[in-house]
Amino acid sequence: MPAKKSFLVISALGKDRPGIVDRLSKVIFDHNCNISDSRMTVLGGEFAILLMIEGNWNTLAKLEAACPALEQQLGLTIIAKRTDERTRGPAFLPYGVDVVALDHPGIVHHLASFFSRRNINIEDMATSSYAAAHTGTPMFSVHIVVGIPSDVHIATLRDEFMDFCDSLNLDAVLEPIK
Numbered sequence: 013m014p015a016k017k018s019f020l021v022i023s024a025l026g027k028d029r030p031g032i033v034d035r036l037s038k039v040i041f042d043h044n045c046n047i048s049d050s051r052m053t054v055l056g057g058e059f060a061i062l063l064m065i066e067g068n069w070n071t072l073a074k075l076e077a078a079c080p081a082l083e084q085q086l087g088l089t090i091i092a093k094r095t096d097e098r099t100r101g102p103a104f105l106p107y108g109v110d111v112v113a114l115d116h117p118g119i120v121h122h123l124a125s126f127f128s129r130r131n132i133n134i135e136d137m138a139t140s141s142y143a144a145a146h147t148g149t150p151m152f153s154v155h156i157v158v159g160i161p162s163d164v165h166i167a168t169l170r171d172e173f174m175d176f177c178d179s180l181n182l183d184a185v186l187e188p189i190k
Contacts, residue, residue: 018069019048019095020076021062026088028059035086040065043075053138061088064095104133104159105166106189109173113182115141115152123154126176130169133159157189 024036033052040047045067052061065072076092083090113119120139127134136157144151160169170186177184 017066017097018072019097020045020065020067020072021093021095022065022079023091023093024061024063024086024088025058026086028054028057032059032061032086032088036061036063036082036088039078039082040075043067043078044071045075103162105162106135107158107160107186108189109156109158109184109186110153111156111177111182111184112151112153113180115150119152119180119182120154122176122180123156126173127156127158130164131161132164135159 024032026032037047040063045065047063048066049064050062052059054060065075067075072094076094079090079092082088109123111119111123120137124134134156137154139152139154141150141152143149160166173186174184
């Protein structure tokens with residue numbers, strides 16, 4: 013019988029500079045652990061990292077114990093938390109949501125509220141602000157992955173979503189992820 017998988021989520025934040033991923037991934041590798049999922053991005057002058065690490069319970073314990081020294085060596089703020097493998101409940105349909113609009117406060121909140129009221133989980137989100145070509149107008153874009161319960165009537169949801177976006181002057185698309 014195979015050993016039960018153990019997981020550790022590491023969140024790290026620090027001043028952006030070359031070599032952070034190299035040094036952090038080496039420590040994980042040296043502890044005989046594996047990065048099974050990750051998200052990394054530069055936000056302002058900071059580099060933000062989310063890692064899901066897989067390993068034996070004892071190798072993860074050693075990696076956890078190494079985190080305070082790693083914080084000092086890499087100049088990062090590190091938080092480590094044990095977790096379990098994600099379990100799926102009822103069937104969910106993965107859909108992608110893309111929205112573009114003139115930048116203004118509250119767009120993310122309004123979108124999150126729309127999905128929350130319908131018990132639809134936001135599984136991933138990436139946003140960005142940019143200046144429109146030629147005019148320089150501040151623009152905002154967001155890409156969201158949602159898990160729609162299989163008992164939701166998609167055509168009705170899509171109509172409600174498009175009406176909702178029209179009321180906020182948001183250009184939007186809701187489509188299945190292929």
